[in-house]
Amino acid sequence: xxxxxxxxxxxxxxxxxxxxxxxxxxxxxxxxxxxxxxxxxxxxxxxxxxxxxxxxxxxxxxxxxxxxxxxxxxxxxxxxxxxxxxxxxxxxxxxxxxxxxxxxxxxxxxxxxxxxxxxxxxxxxxxxxxxxxxxxxxxxxx
Amino acid sequence: xxxxxxxxxxxxxxxxxxxxxxxxxxxxxxxxxxxxxxxxxxxxxxxxxxxxxxxxxxxxxxxxxxxxxxxxxxxxxxxxxxxxxxxxxxxxxxxxxxxxxxxxxxxxxxxxxxxxxxxxxxxxxxxxxxxxxxxxxxxxxxxxxxxxxxxxxxxxxxxxxxxxxxxxxxxxxxxxxxxxxxxxxxxxxxxxxxxxxxxxxxxxxxxxxxxxxxxxxxxxxxxxxxxxxxxxxxxxxxxxxxxxxxxxxxxxxxxxxxxxxxxxxxxxxxxxxxxxxxxxxxxxxxxxxxxxxxxxxxxxxxxxxxxxxxxxxxxxxxxxxxxxxxxxxxxxxxxxxxxxxxxxxxxxxxxxxxxxxxxxxxxxxxxxxxxxxxxxxxxxxxxxxxxxxxxxxxxxxxxxxxxxxxxxxxxxxxxxxxxxxxxxxxxxxxxxxxxxxxxxxxxxxxxxxxxxxxxxxxxxxxxxxxxxxxxxxxxxxxxxxxxxxxxxxxxxxxxxxxxxxxxxxxxxxxxxxxxxxxxxxxxxxxxxxxxxxxxxxxxxxx
Numbered sequence: 205x206x207x208x209x210x211x212x213x214x215x216x217x218x219x220x221x222x223x224x225x226x227x228x229x230x231x232x233x234x235x236x237x238x239x240x241x242x243x244x245x246x247x248x249x250x251x252x253x254x255x256x257x258x259x260x261x262x263x264x265x266x267x268x269x270x271x272x273x274x275x276x277x278x279x280x281x282x283x284x285x286x287x288x289x290x291x292x293x294x295x296x297x298x299x300x301x302x303x304x305x306x307x308x309x310x311x312x313x314x315x316x317x318x319x320x321x322x323x324x325x326x327x328x329x330x331x332x333x334x335x336x337x338x339x340x341x342x343x344x345x346x
Numbered sequence: 347x348x349x350x351x352x353x354x355x356x357x358x359x360x361x362x363x364x365x366x367x368x369x370x371x372x373x374x375x376x377x378x379x380x381x382x383x384x385x386x387x388x389x390x391x392x393x394x395x396x397x398x399x400x401x402x403x404x405x406x407x408x409x410x411x412x413x414x415x416x417x418x419x420x421x422x423x424x425x426x427x428x429x430x431x432x433x434x435x436x437x438x439x440x441x442x443x444x445x446x447x448x449x450x451x452x453x454x455x456x457x458x459x460x461x462x463x464x465x466x467x468x469x470x471x472x473x474x475x476x477x478x479x480x481x482x483x484x485x486x487x488x489x490x491x492x493x494x495x496x497x498x499x500x501x502x503x504x505x506x507x508x509x510x511x512x513x514x515x516x517x518x519x520x521x522x523x524x525x526x527x528x529x530x531x532x533x534x535x536x537x538x539x540x541x542x543x544x545x546x547x548x549x550x551x552x553x554x555x556x557x558x559x560x561x562x563x564x565x566x567x568x569x570x571x572x573x574x575x576x577x578x579x580x581x582x583x584x585x586x587x588x589x590x591x592x593x594x595x596x597x598x599x600x601x602x603x604x605x606x607x608x609x610x611x612x613x614x615x616x617x618x619x620x621x622x623x624x625x626x627x628x629x630x631x632x633x634x635x636x637x638x639x640x641x642x643x644x645x646x647x648x649x650x651x652x653x654x655x656x657x658x659x660x661x662x663x664x665x666x667x668x669x670x671x672x673x674x675x676x677x678x679x680x681x682x683x684x685x686x687x688x689x690x691x692x693x694x695x696x697x698x699x700x701x702x703x704x705x706x707x708x709x710x711x712x713x714x715x716x717x718x719x720x721x722x723x724x725x726x727x728x729x730x731x732x733x734x735x736x737x738x739x740x741x742x743x744x745x746x747x748x749x750x751x752x753x754x755x756x757x758x759x760x761x762x763x764x765x766x767x768x769x770x771x772x773x774x775x776x777x778x779x780x781x782x783x784x785x786x787x788x789x790x791x792x793x794x795x796x797x798x799x800x801x802x803x804x805x806x807x808x809x810x811x812x813x814x815x816x817x818x819x820x821x822x823x824x825x826x827x828x829x830x831x832x833x834x835x836x837x838x839x840x841x842x843x844x845x846x847x848x849x850x851x852x853x854x855x856x857x858x859x860x861x862x863x864x865x866x867x868x869x870x871x872x873x874x875x876x877x878x879x880x881x882x883x884x885x886x887x888x
Contacts, residue, residue: 228724319508343498
């Protein structure tokens with residue numbers, strides 16, 4: 205789905221960048237998240253306009269330790285905002301797309317959640333609007 | 347020369363105003379052709395149908411045409427602008443991307459000169475426009491709650507409101523604690539099936555294309571009815587010039603098709619509905635011997651007085667799960683507390699505040715972009731992303747007063763894909779508007795605190811929002827101080843009409859599409875009523 209196939213080295217560089225940006229918290233790091241690489245392909249396709257920039261930015265971190273990558277990314281965020289924005293959006297955004305990660309973060313996606321017929325009325329019947337109504341008209345005559 | 351058509355009325359642009367005009371004319375039996383440079387977009391094709399929608403809206407489905415760069419788009423030169431106007435070139439226009447917040451201007455908006463000695467009065471009043479609003483609302487099935495005390499009596503909605511949700515309830519608690527006005531949101535989003543609109547399923551992605559077909563974008567309502575009534579819509583039709591005869595009257599328009607072929611529609615009358623950027627661009631492109639400074643521009647005001655409604659926001663995050671992924675978005679509630687001028691303020695006029703949910707985990711990341719690196723990335727990342735469920739976005743639409751220096755011209759170098767000169771926007775945010783923005787950032791922060799937010803993130807100016815493009819062919823009674831009369835008829839060209847946001851004399855501070863469509867309906871009904879009296883060009887086209 206990407207604009208061109210990734211080389212193995214490029215793929216590893218992108219996953220390593222993702223680990224530096226998303227890993228170390230309460231959830232599994234991207235490299236340890238099953239399915240991450242498939243969603244990475246999809247994220248790259250969504251930002252096909254930035255494909256080469258994103259790949260190059262990740263490859264530039266090659267050979268650095270996790271902390272070294274994080275430090276390099278910290279500098280990129282400070283000095284090269286558009287480049288960092290593209291890279292971080294794609295590799296971190298891909299991780300957020302993994303269904304298990306999205307579920308762990310409480311995002312159900314764009315699910316259909318039609319309102320019950322009485323939901324709006326029930327909310328307003330709590331009396332929450334009463335102070336506004338009690339205050340009376342506020343509009344300015346003109 | 348390619349296709350050559352003939353019609354009674356040519357409408358240029360199929361956004362909200364073009365759709366209303368086309369429908370109104372066709373329904374009255376008028377022969378009408380509508381030209382649209384974009385194409386139909388099926389709701390099932392929006393990027394919002396995909397899991398990666400938050401990435402797709404960064405470029406492929408971005409609001410900014412300079413970022414999106416779709417085939418139907420034209421570039422907008424913004425290097426001398428504080429804001430980047432946004433729009434969508436498609437059947438239904440930018441309404442495919444709007445939030446459908448359906449809010450009317452207030453009575454004072456029409457009389458700033460008389461009441462406050464600033465700017466100019468509109469040539470029509472709130473009361474004169476009200477029946478047109480009511481008719482539009484009924485057609486669209488606008489949902490809301492009657493009795494908003496910020497308005498005169500008589501404002502009601504045809505459909506019941508959407509739930510304000512946990513987001514709206516939490517925001518309302520803060521407003522009540524402060525004693526400030528708020529009211530459940532009014533939205534042109536179908537709370538139940540209505541005409542050609544489906545029922546809202548609260549996907550939460552309204553502003554990037556409603557996957558359910560519930561939001562009243564004008565490709566889904568008004569245009570289908572217009573086509574059923576006999577209107578002809580031509581897509582992929584980029585108008586390059588409105589032609590005028592030797593008598594100075596409009597005689598039709600040249601348009602370029604997808605293959606680059608040149609075509610012409612001859613018309614007895616022309617209605618321009620190309621938005622506050624596209625309309626002045628087209629008028630300036632259409633000069634001729636009778637109109638040396640551009641069509642309908644003897645006043646020199648075509649393109650001037652651009653108003654963009656600068657927006658500021660404060661996003662708040664809470665301990666509670668607010669289901670902030672849930673729509674509509676759409677406003678959940680709004681407030682007119684600081685809409686009007688107040689003696690204690692350092693500025694005149696004000697803003698309309700409203701609440702939206704904060705759908706999507708990547709949106710929570712984007713909101714935190716300016717935080718220190720280690721508070722967002724690495725071990726902190728998952729916890730920040732999880733905050734998406736507990737966010738409330740307070741936004742303010744501010745009133746930017748008309749300023750002739752804020753304008754649309756033709757760029758001397760930049761062109762669209764067909765070689766037609768692109769618009770150049772010169773727009774600077776004035777001191778008064780800056781003061782309104784700063785004031786509202788402070789007030790919205792205060793509201794969040796009153797509602798119990800644990801974190802607030804202010805944004806003093808949304809550079810690439812909104813798509814409120816107003817004022818560039820203003821209406822008025824004095825031909826020296828306006829481009830068109832109160833019915834959108836050009837002072838210089840009596841068979842040329844404007845019916846979009848360009849008409850606005852002042853901008854108000856409400857989301858403008860409700861007003862734009864009410865004005866368009868008024869223009870269209872006037873054309874129907876006076877059609878026989880509208881002069882037609884007898885001169886040969888140049």
